[in-house]
Structure formats: structure tokens, C-alpha cells
Amino acid sequence: xxxxxxxxxxxxxxxxxxxxxxxxxxxxxxxxxxxxxxxxxxxxxxxxxxxxxxxxxxxxxxxxxxxxxxxxxxxxxxxxxxxxxxxxxxxxxxxxxxxxxxxxxxxxxxxxxxxxxxxxxxxxxxxxxxxxxxxxxxxxxxxxxxxxxxxxxxxxxxxxxxxxxxxxxxxxxxxxxxxxxxxxxxxxxxxxxxxxxxxxxxxxxxxxxxxxxxxxxxxxxxxxxxxxxxxxxxxxxxxxxxxxxxxxxxxxxxxxxxxxxxxxx
Numbered sequence: 001x002x003x004x005x006x007x008x009x010x011x012x013x014x015x016x017x018x019x020x021x022x023x024x025x026x027x028x029x030x031x032x033x034x035x036x037x038x039x040x041x042x043x044x045x046x047x048x049x050x051x052x053x054x055x056x057x058x059x060x061x062x063x064x065x066x067x068x069x070x071x072x073x074x075x076x077x078x079x080x081x082x083x084x085x086x087x088x089x090x091x092x093x094x095x096x097x098x099x100x101x102x103x104x105x106x107x108x109x110x111x112x113x114x115x116x117x118x119x120x121x122x123x124x125x126x127x128x129x130x131x132x133x134x135x136x137x138x139x140x141x142x143x144x145x146x147x148x149x150x151x152x153x154x155x156x157x158x159x160x161x162x163x164x165x166x167x168x169x170x171x172x173x174x175x176x177x178x179x180x181x182x183x184x185x186x187x188x189x190x191x192x193x194x195x196x197x198x199x200x201x202x203x204x205x206x207x208x209x210x211x212x213x214x215x216x217x218x219x220x221x222x223x224x225x226x227x228x229x230x231x232x233x234x235x236x237x238x239x240x241x242x243x244x245x246x247x248x249x250x251x252x253x254x255x256x257x258x259x260x261x262x263x264x265x
Contacts, residue, residue, distance in 0.1 A: 016089055019075040023083070037080055044073040045146075102126060124162060136163035150216040153206040170211040177204040233260035 004014075004021045022032035047069040054063035078089035087095075103126045106113035113119045133139045139159045143152055160166065167173045180201040187197040209216040234256045238245050245253065 015071065015075055016078075019072070019079050023076075023079050032076070035076060035080070037077060040073065040076060044070075044077075047073055099130075102130070136160055136165065148217055150202075150206055150220055153203050154210050154216050157207055157210050167207070167211065170208060173204070173208045173211050177201070177208055180204045229264060230257065230260045233263050237263075 004017050007014075010018075019032075021027070022029045025033060047066065051063065051066035051070050054066045074092070075089065078087070078092055082088040101108050103123050104119075105111035105122060105126070106119065111122060113122055127133075128139060131138075131142060133142065136159060139162070140156050143155050143159070145152070147155070157166075167176070180197070183192060184194075184197040184201050186192055187194040206216040209219055234253075235245065237243075237256050237259055238248075243252065243256070245256075
């Protein structure tokens with residue numbers, strides 16, 4: 001069994017040993033020892049979102065804790081892989097460091113890259129060579145299906161643009177967006193598949209965001225937060241005026257919404 005010393009301060013190596021102890025078949029934790037890559041997949045995603053929340057809040061202490069939870073997921077996956085004879089956490093570090101050295105030829109080689117844009121272009125070229133991606137389609141197929149859909153859409157568009165498949169400016173992307181709105185209207189009247197047209201419209205919105213230098217996922221997130229704040233104020237105004245939002249009608253709801261927007265300016 002892996003021995004572990006309880007002490008006041010711990011290192012990264014201590015974390016690896018602790019996870020190994022928790023997975024020990026004789027004296028480990030019943031929950032930890034039965035986990036698999038698949039069983040903790042969702043945990044990994046949730047922990048990353050919680051770390052992102054800490055970043056959004058600008059809370060260093062929360063971020064420290066949440067990054068620890070993310071690191072635990074990495075350590076668990078590494079230990080499961082070690083037990084299965086595939087790789088261990090040192091193997092992960094070895095692969096990562098090798099990749100970083102290879103993808104930073106402007107630091108470790110003779111390549112010039114004075115701007116972050118050039119660094120990213122070099123990174124993309126090297127990554128495609130590493131993965132033997134012969135075409136733009138190869139690069140697009142490599143994007144994980146599990147990504148949030150707006151993020152994935154933006155990445156798909158970016159990789160298509162890398163091989164020249166892109167609008168020359170935002171104006172043309174907006175024209176395409178307007179045409180998708182018209183197609184959606186037709187689908188709502190029975191001319192076409194409504195689900196498909198809504199999907200096309202969302203994809204076009206992401207394209208406009210990308211060409212405008214806006215992260216579509218973050219923009220949608222901010223829109224959700226803005227809606228929540230305005231809705232809270234709208235509901236409070238309705239309560240103060242003894243208005244039933246379920247029965248007051250759309251005109252009154254719009255009036256309340258306008259008051260909430262004014263109050264939050």
C-alpha cells in the first residue's frame with residue numbers, strides 16, 4: 001500500500017501519492033477506488049466550469065480551491081491510466097513539455113514570431129503537421145463534439161477560415177445572418193425544417209461574432225447574466241405594484257422591462 005504522511009503543508013508529489021492511496025484496493029476509499037475515466041468524465045467538466053466561475057468573479061482564493069479540484073481530476077485520470085498500464089502523471093508532463101517545446105520554435109528554435117498572432121499561426125501549422133492533418137476538413141473533424149456548441153461553432157468556422165473559406169468582412173456575414181432570419185420565418189410558416197433553420201441562424205450569429213472579434217460563448221453568457229439581472233428587477237417592480245406577471249399581458253410586461261432597464265443603467 002502507498003504510505004502517506006499527514007502534515008501541515010503538501011506538495012504536488014504529495015497529491016499524487018494521496019490519490020494513489022485513495023485508489024488502493026486494500027485500504028483506499030470505496031468511492032475513489034471504483035471510479036473510471038468514464039464515471040468521472042462529467043466531474044471533470046463541472047470542476048472546470050467552477051474554476052471558470054472563480055475567474056469570472058475575480059476571486060483568487062476561490063480560484064485556488066477550484067484549480068485544486070481540477071488538478072484532482074487530472075491526478076485521478078493519471079492514476080487510473082497508471083493502474084491500467086497506459087501512462088502516469090510523469091508521462092502526462094513529458095508529453096506536455098515536449099509539445100510546448102515543439103510548438104514554440106520562436107523560443108527553442110530559429111523561427112521568428114514577434115506578435116501573438118504569428119505565434120498562434122505557427123502553433124496551428126505545427127499542430128496540423130503533428131496530427132497529419134492534410135486538409136481543413138481533417139482539422140475540423142478533430143474538434144471535440146463535447147465542446148459547448150457556440151464554442152465549437154466558432155472553432156469550426158475559424159479552422160475553415162484558416163484554409164481560406166471565409167467571408168471577406170463582417171458586413172457579408174451580417175447579410176448571411178439576415179437571409180437566415182428570412183429562412184427561419186418561412187420555416188415558421190411551414191416552409192422548411194424549423195429546427196434546422198434555428199441551427200443555421202445560431203451558426204450565422206456565431207460567424208458574425210467571430211468576424212467582429214467577439215467570443216460568442218462569452219457574449220451569450222453575458223447576455224444570460226444581463227437578462228437575469230433585468231428579470232429580477234422587473235419581478236420586483238411588478239411585486240411592488242401588485243401586478244400579476246402571468247396575466248398582465250405583453251404590453252405591461254414590456255413596460256415593466258423598460259423600467260427595469262432604466263433602473264439598471
